[in-house]
Amino acid sequence: MIFFLSFILFLIGLYCVLIKKNLLKMVMGIVIMEYSVSLFLILLGYKKGGFPPIVTAGVEGTNFVDPLPQALVITAIVISIASLALIISLCMRIYQKYKTFDITKIRKLKG
Amino acid sequence: MFELYSLVILMIVGSLVAIHTKYLLSAVISLSLVGLILCVVFLYLQAPDTAITQTIVEVIALVILIRAVPIKKDTMGIKGAKETFSAIVTTIFLVLFAFFAYKALLDLPQFGFPLMTVSEGYIRDGLVKTGSANIVTAVLLDFRAYDTLGEATVLFTAILGAIVVLRKVGRK
Numbered sequence: 001m002i003f004f005l006s007f008i009l010f011l012i013g014l015y016c017v018l019i020k021k022n023l024l025k026m027v028m029g030i031v032i033m034e035y036s037v038s039l040f041l042i043l044l045g046y047k048k049g050g051f052p053p054i055v056t057a058g059v060e061g062t063n064f065v066d067p068l069p070q071a072l073v074i075t076a077i078v079i080s081i082a083s084l085a086l087i088i089s090l091c092m093r094i095y096q097k098y099k100t101f102d103i104t105k106i107r108k109l110k111g
Numbered sequence: 112m113f114e115l116y117s118l119v120i121l122m123i124v125g126s127l128v129a130i131h132t133k134y135l136l137s138a139v140i141s142l143s144l145v146g147l148i149l150c151v152v153f154l155y156l157q158a159p160d161t162a163i164t165q166t167i168v169e170v171i172a173l174v175i176l177i178r179a180v181p182i183k184k185d186t187m188g189i190k191g192a193k194e195t196f197s198a199i200v201t202t203i204f205l206v207l208f209a210f211f212a213y214k215a216l217l218d219l220p221q222f223g224f225p226l227m228t229v230s231e232g233y234i235r236d237g238l239v240k241t242g243s244a245n246i247v248t249a250v251l252l253d254f255r256a257y258d259t260l261g262e263a264t265v266l267f268t269a270i271l272g273a274i275v276v277l278r279k280v281g282r283k
Contacts, residue, residue: 067234
């Protein structure tokens with residue numbers, strides 16, 4: 001059930017990308033989709049009653065949550081911020097040239 | 112369990128506000144709120160390293176997105192022509208996507224009982240093989256170090272692309 005809630009978050013982002021006409025709103029849809037995917041992967045690795053995967057003296061030996069999705073989600077988060085910087089710089093260039101974020105007006109090609 | 116559900120529902124409400132609000136600046140701030148709630152969810156799901164990374168990245172993303180918003184012309188009430196055909200096609204696509212994803216979600220392992228076939232070895236041998244008490248760091252920097260190298264490459268390339276797009280010298 002909680003998986004389906006994170007999937008609803010993904011659908012909201014997809015709707016925003018497909019329907020909205022504002023360029024920055026579409027970028028926000030992409031960011032929402034990234035949030036939902038990282039949330040979903042961390043949810044997949046959660047173990048009931050588990051501890052964070054750090055070996056200390058007081059913690060039982062094997063009762064950890066899954067460390068593999070956490071490590072790969074860290075990688076995905078850092079990549080998402082880099083791609084967000086690239087997307088936003090393209091959006092700023094487009095705004096300087098066309099003075100608008102409306103994608104129906106950006107469509108016409110200007111040299 | 113109740114806290115987790117309420118936090119995720121709050122994330123959904125925040126993203127709906129971010130989509131439907133009129134002003135771009137408030138949309139950016141609502142989006143940042145969603146990311147910060149995500150940090151709390153990570154802490155609740157016993158993932159402290161991911162929560163720290165998400166917090167830092169969220170603040171940087173907020174700064175980048177605010178830089179892109181034109182403050183003087185914020186009202187952006189973009190009312191394009193109603194495109195009925197594309198709206199219908201999008202609705203059909205979303206419904207189909209939701210249907211097949213629901214079918215796929217039924218086959219997943221139950222929440223709270225993950226499949227840990229690969230991670231068992233990492234947890235068992237992580238401290239001995241790598242000497243790192245934090246298993247996440249051991250996976251990130253030792254077992255899957257090539258992934259981290261690729262991540263650094265992608266980061267470098269994306270920032271290089273952003274600099275090339277945004278620079279002023281050299282343009283005629």
